[in-house]
Amino acid sequence: QVQLVQSGAEVKKPGASVKVSCKASGYSITSNAIQWVRQAPGQRLEWMGWINAGNGNTKYSQKFQGRVTITRDTSASTVYMELSRLRSEDTAVYYCARGILYFDFWGQGTLVTVYS
Amino acid sequence: ETVLTQSPGTLSLSPGERATLSCRASQSFTSSYLAWYQQKPGQAPRLLMYGTSIRATGIPDRFSGSGSGTDFTLTISRLEPEDFAVYYCHQYGSSLPVTFGQGTKVEIK
Numbered sequence: 001q002v003q004l005v006q007s008g009a010e011v012k013k014p015g016a017s018v019k020v021s022c023k024a025s026g027y028s029i030t031s032n033a034i035q036w037v038r039q040a041p042g043q044r045l046e047w048m049g050w051i052n053a054g055n056g057n058t059k060y061s062q063k064f065q066g067r068v069t070i071t072r073d074t075s076a077s078t079v080y081m082e083l084s085r086l087r088s089e090d091t092a093v094y095y096c097a098r099g100i101l102y103f104d105f106w107g108q109g110t111l112v113t114v115y116s
Numbered sequence: 117e118t119v120l121t122q123s124p125g126t127l128s129l130s131p132g133e134r135a136t137l138s139c140r141a142s143q144s145f146t147s148s149y150l151a152w153y154q155q156k157p158g159q160a161p162r163l164l165m166y167g168t169s170i171r172a173t174g175i176p177d178r179f180s181g182s183g184s185g186t187d188f189t190l191t192i193s194r195l196e197p198e199d200f201a202v203y204y205c206h207q208y209g210s211s212l213p214v215t216f217g218q219g220t221k222v223e224i225k
Contacts, residue, residue: 037216045153045161045204045216061213095160101208102151104172106160 002026004034004096004107011113017084020110022096024077030054033100034079036070039109040092051079052100086114118143118207122217128225135192137220139183139205147184151206154199155219161204165190192222200224 007021022034035050049060051070058070064083072079079096094110097103119142129135139150147168153161163172165181168188178193192199205217 044218045206047214047216059212063213097161101149102163102166102206103153103161104163104166106162109160 002105006107006110009111012086019082022079022107029077035097036081038092038094088114090114120217122220126221130225131195137190139188141186144185149208150188152190153204154201156201
């Protein structure tokens with residue numbers, strides 16, 4: 001069965017970077033896209049960007065352009081999302097999800113807490 | 117950016133009742149590009165519907181979706197205990213960024 005398993009919770013200081021991983025199983029990662037969506041406490045879901053895991057092409061939300069980088073390691077069936085220059089407002093649960101249009105499978109989420 | 121506004125914010129209903137959730141977009145887009153998700157506390161969202169009215173794999177037929185243009189609806193015909201959760205609409209593909217509604221919480225009355 002399709003599964004996306006994310007790395008564990010992170011605590012970071014303002015200005016630092018965080019890199020969250022998303023390991024896929026149950027399907028060929030190169031056959032689909034992986035999206036990244038975050039959810040701050042009490043807020044709606046917010047799309048950050050996506051990667052075509054087949055050819056490595058990426059697209060980012062303008063809001064995060066310049067701060068977010070999504071990469072993949074096909075040999076490890078893993079996609080990574082790195083967010084730099086963290087600030088307190090980046091405290092959120094970060095999700096990876098499979099899909100080019102709608103998102104049919106989701107990771108369990110990774111809590112990233114930013115505080116000094 | 118297409119802003120999605122869901123209403124009501126909270127729906128208080130009893131098991132067996134019908135739930136009607138609304139999602140209104142700030143601009144019209146192709147109905148093929150509207151999805152709904154269910155989220156329970158501490159869990160990731162789960163895909164319910166895509167293409168406005170197509171149920172995802174394993175979703176029971178008490179869930180149905182409809183709408184076009186700027187107005188979309190998710191209906192749960194008879195609420196089961198496991199249906200009490202937060203529901204989000206999601207537009208994708210018409211233009212970036214993809215966006216989500218703010219959610220409707222369906223709670224037990």
